[in-house]
Amino acid sequence: MHYLVANFKSHKTTREVLEWLSEVAPKVAQRSDIIQVIVCPQFTSLASAKQFLLDHNLASALAIGSQDISAFGEGKFTGEVNAKALAEYAKYSIIGHSERRRLFTENSDTVAKKIDQALAFNITPIVCFAEDSVEDVHLLKGENGLVAFEPPAAIGTGNPASTATVAGIVQKVHSETKGNTPILYGGSVDGDTVHNFLAIEHLQGFLVATASLDPQAFLTIYNGLRESHNR
Numbered sequence: 001m002h003y004l005v006a007n008f009k010s011h012k013t014t015r016e017v018l019e020w021l022s023e024v025a026p027k028v029a030q031r032s033d034i035i036q037v038i039v040c041p042q043f044t045s046l047a048s049a050k051q052f053l054l055d056h057n058l059a060s061a062l063a064i065g066s067q068d069i070s071a072f073g074e075g076k077f078t079g080e081v082n083a084k085a086l087a088e089y090a091k092y093s094i095i096g097h098s099e100r101r102r103l104f105t106e107n108s109d110t111v112a113k114k115i116d117q118a119l120a121f122n123i124t125p126i127v128c129f130a131e132d133s134v135e136d137v138h139l140l141k142g143e144n145g146l147v148a149f150e151p152p153a154a155i156g157t158g159n160p161a162s163t164a165t166v167a168g169i170v171q172k173v174h175s176e177t178k179g180n181t182p183i184l185y186g187g188s189v190d191g192d193t194v195h196n197f198l199a200i201e202h203l204q205g206f207l208v209a210t211a212s213l214d215p216q217a218f219l220t221i222y223n224g225l226r227e228s229h230n231r
């Protein structure tokens with residue numbers, strides 16, 4: 001299985017998310033057995049996104065993920081969105097994105113707590129890491145989860161990491177996790193740059209933000225990944 005994650009970050013109203021879904025979901029439905037698309041809109045759009053997919057018989061076309069999850073359970077935590085509530089809508093959750101680490105002081109402890117919360121409610125964590133936090137892949141402790149190598153210098157800059165850098169990290173993490181954890185790459189992936197990475201052994205997909213916002217740009221990446229399956 002390969003994975004293609006659309007991380008909308010703090011973009012798109014619910015109406016815009018539904019427009020995106022109406023363009024993308026029918027086109028990725030057919031091969032959801034080989035490429036799992038995961039769309040991660042803002043919290044405010046999760047319920048409508050799920051309902052839209054149900055209403056249009058597209059619930060199996062792609063999965064919904066959240067961009068974050070509370071490190072706490074239910075309780076007095078104003079502003080937090082906990083795993084129990086998210087589990088009604090999200091099958092996946094991005095955890096430990098570099099923007100959360102840099103702007104919201106998250107660290108490996110926070111990431112560990114969030115992973116535990118997600119797993120307790122059957123939400124699959126997508127744990128983001130960089131060179132300096134590569135040990136965080138072990139916080140999954142062999143449980144069901146994905147990891148995404150996202151070097152901050154490559155995020156949103158138009159300058160993806162080199163093929164050799166990504167291949168090196170992927171091989172290291174693959175062997176340390178005994179091949180049990182799908183490894184993704186994120187950072188300036190678009191319809192062109194995706195081709196730098198398609199031949200990397202054990203790389204199982206991409207986490208895309210900027211180029212995910214436009215449905216056609218996202219589908220170009222999707223098609224690149226799909227064609228590489230046919231080779």
Ligand code: PGA
Nearest residue numbers: 155156187188208209210
């Ligand atoms: P980008 O961001 O695709 O805009 O580089 C990736 C990410 O932050 O997940």
